[in-house]
Amino acid sequence: MIKKISIGDIATALNISKSTISFIINGKAKEKRISSALTEKVLQYVDENGYKPSRLAQSLSTGKTMIIGLMVEKISDYFFAQMAYHIEEIAYQNGYKIFYCSTDNDPDKTRELIQLFRDRNVDGYIITPPAGMEKEIQSLIDEGSPVVLFDRYYPDIESSYVILDNFQASYNASKYLADNAFAHIAFITLESDQSQMEDRKQGYAKAMAEHGLEVIIEKIPYGNDPAQTVKQLVRFLRQNKRVDAVYFATNYLAFSGVKAINQLGYKIPGTMAIIAFDDHQVFDFYEPTITAVAQPISELARQSIRVLLSMLNKPLEERAVQKVIVPAHFIVRNSTVRLL
Amino acid sequence: MIKKISIGDIATALNISKSTISFIINGKAKEKRISSALTEKVLQYVDENGYKPSRLAQSLSTGKTMIIGLMVEKISDYFFAQMAYHIEEIAYQNGYKIFYCSTDNDPDKTRELIQLFRDRNVDGYIITPPAGMEKEIQSLIDEGSPVVLFDRYYPDIESSYVILDNFQASYNASKYLADNAFAHIAFITLESDQSQMEDRKQGYAKAMAEHGLEVIIEKIPYGNDPAQTVKQLVRFLRQNKRVDAVYFATNYLAFSGVKAINQLGYKIPGTMAIIAFDDHQVFDFYEPTITAVAQPISELARQSIRVLLSMLNKPLEERAVQKVIVPAHFIVRNSTVRLL
DNA sequence: TAATTAAACAAAACCAGTTTAGCAAAATGA
């Protein structure tokens, strides 16, 4: 059980003051006119004894923890996990550590987590906010904490955010189906009032309107058990026999959808074309491969952390609200092939 | 920008000493003989002004951060993400926060991360260790830090750990294939000297030996690109035409394997039976559904955090090394059906 | 009634740093 050595220990050992050591360690030796002889001596001692300043004490006195709080919807979700992964990497390069956690889209849990981050004195926040957190987010901003919303945003709050161009991406995907002569295109989405889900719906609706096609929307309760979802979709497809293409608003809805379609004995492609919003590894190896709207994850991550870092590096007054909208990729695979 | 109120501010406001306030807040009012009148007054003030002690200051003076460092191989991996999720939940219930990160199985990165956790003064560690970290882990233990290894362990180190019974689970899966009259059972694994991979190989080998079957092992380089893996497996299966069952040592190897098998035009089941070690959501919805060895994730998580908490709650001398081995579940699905 | 004990709180040390203000000695300038 080796006790860690403190700045005070060094001061005693070398018979100099703590402040001198602090200056030297923080590279302010010249600025503070410490002789190079003493500077050398201290640095050597530090090196030999493996001294590392206590981050706790540093944080307490500087008020900075060099920690960024990252709140995603669900860290076990591929999309969010990848986001976290990329954000973390860039954060590290800038000396920041990431504290991350899942909101599960639960307002109460989110409130607790925000409080927790606040308690832990994180320097900044990147948040995928559940619906209805406007007040909490606003109060974070009011406190002077740098906040970047991500994946979704609140139209009524003047905050920085980084989101996908959900509307355009969804419009493109829907239009693709319509252009390929699918005539009854259903949109399967969640019962959710999150901004990104609303945008996806609007994109779909616009494409349908432009092509004079019927709007067919089925909503799945949020947080539904996959088996339940399959049942609901089987029922839906039975009652809507004319549907020849299904566009799913999330990738896991597509998973359940594929299962439902298989259960009904429909063929993809052939009887039914499908598109999923938000690409997934599996879409590329499943038979048939599944056409998807892909979110450029690393780009979204890069933008999010870039915006946050730019806020962290500026004093409160100079911080500008930054709103970033990133375009999606549309990946055409076999599930939307028109069989003649 | 509301400035946070400190214990000193309260002391000044109520004209009493900091220590009195500290005692009251920490529920030691009676023990420290603070009058109930004053106790009331302080608690009310605290409540009205929303005072929360600074965790930083608390940590600095108590030496405890109430943070657990959780290092997994890859947080975007379903298995680890779920583990993290469950561990986090129980940790929270016990007042602990989780700091988590991915090692990517990279020894250098892991070293850095351990250093980082150390710097951040985490109270305890749950680690999925890459091969060759014995020295670092040992030095953590020597420092008196509670450490629980998880998913794999070092035979040469006296540390607590929680692992799956890889040997038995792998033996059972292999035996299942042999019992069902598959005659040429290949084992696809990673070039890795991690304990869990070795155990899986041994389990397979034992079952083959007992049934007098040939041991056919193909090793994929660790961290291989999926496309590369598919190529290698196609080559392997071409050269081993008699193989009628493939047992994959990880779920992502199975993904590539399925793709390779499809490319060769083999049918699952029929031409080829497959089993994957480590279940995956997709195995249940893929056609055919895929037989798998399932790790009881929540049980593994529960055990890991339980062991760590029991160490955290005991003084150094009373801490016992705990070694937990959890049995796996074998989930039979369609990929191992014998077609007559 | 004096000595002892208990009650109720305060003071101060401590955790491990950062930062501001300041001081003595040496160097420079008039």
Place this chain on the structure above:
DNA sequence: TCATTTTGCTAAACTGGTTTTGTTTAATTA
């Protein structure tokens, strides 16, 4: 040669808590 500036460093205050030790007053006890 004396005032001024520069050099090189230190002391002390501060961050916001916890914990040990001290002190005063009131209540018991002998």
